[in-house]
Amino acid sequence: MSDAVQPTAAEVRAAAEAVKTALDRHLAAVERRSGEDDEGVYEAFNELAAAAEAYDELLYDRYDEVTPFEIPGAEELPPYAGPEEPNALSVLIRRDYAVAEPQRLLAQAQRIDAADPDRETSGVAGSGTVHGALGLLFGEYEPDEIASRHKEFGLEEGDSTLWVTAAEEPAEPGEWLEAPFDGVDPQQVVCRFDVSAVFDDDIDDGAEDDELDELDADLDEDEDLEPLDAER
Numbered sequence: 001m002s003d004a005v006q007p008t009a010a011e012v013r014a015a016a017e018a019v020k021t022a023l024d025r026h027l028a029a030v031e032r033r034s035g036e037d038d039e040g041v042y043e044a045f046n047e048l049a050a051a052a053e054a055y056d057e058l059l060y061d062r063y064d065e066v067t068p069f070e071i072p073g074a075e076e077l078p079p080y081a082g083p084e085e086p087n088a089l090s091v092l093i094r095r096d097y098a099v100a101e102p103q104r105l106l107a108q109a110q111r112i113d114a115a116d117p118d119r120e121t122s123g124v125a126g127s128g129t130v131h132g133a134l135g136l137l138f139g140e141y142e143p144d145e146i147a148s149r150h151k152e153f154g155l156e157e158g159d160s161t162l163w164v165t166a167a168e169e170p171a172e173p174g175e176w177l178e179a180p181f182d183g184v185d186p187q188q189v190v191c192r193f194d195v196s197a198v199f200d201d202d203i204d205d206g207a208e209d210d211e212l213d214e215l216d217a218d219l220d221e222d223e224d225l226e227p228l229d230a231e232r
Helices: 009-032 039-063 102-115 131-142 143-147 197-223
Strands: 087-101 155-167 189-195
Touching: 009 039, 039 189, 087 143, 102 131, 131 143
Parallel strands: none
Antiparallel strands: 087 155, 155 189
C-alpha cells in the first residue's frame, strides 16, 4: 500500500455509494434515450466513469484492492485546464467508414448525377469511380445524414470520436482552415465521446464465454445419463 495518507473506510463506502447512484442514473438515461447521440446518455456515462475511477483509487489506497471492471475512455484525457467560463467552443468529429458495397455507392452517386446533371462539381470526379462517388455523396448530404443512412450508401461504420474543446474567444474567419485539426490542446477538451467495435467485442466475448459454460454444463449432464439398453 501507499505510504500517503490513506482514505477512511467511510470515504471508500461513500465512493461505492456514488458508483451505485451513477449506475442508476446511467440506466435511467439509457432507458429514456431519444436517439443514438443522446446527450443525456453521454453525460451519465461520463459521471459513471468518474465515479468508478474515484472508487477504484480509494479502494486501492485503503485496501490494496482493485475493481473488476474498466470503463473505456475514463483516463484518456488529462485534467481540464481551459477557461472556467469559455466564450467559444470547437467540435471536432472523426467518423471512419469502410466501402463495403462499391456498386451500391456508385449507384447512389449516379442517381445524384441524374437528378442534377448541371451541378457544379468543384473539381470532384464523376460518379463512375469510387472516389468520385464519395465526393458526390458528401457534397449532396450532410455528414449526420450519411451517418444515419450509411448502409443505404454501401458504407460500413468504423470507429468514431467527437471532441468538444473550449476557448476564450472564437477563431478569426479562415484562421484554421488550412490545418483544421492541428494544435488541439487535450487540456482544452471539455468532453469526448468515442464509439468503437472494441467495446462491443468485450461484451460479445463475455457472451461467448457464457455460452461455452452453458454448453459444458449440458455436456456434463449428458455424461451422467445411463446408456440405453442395446437389447431393447
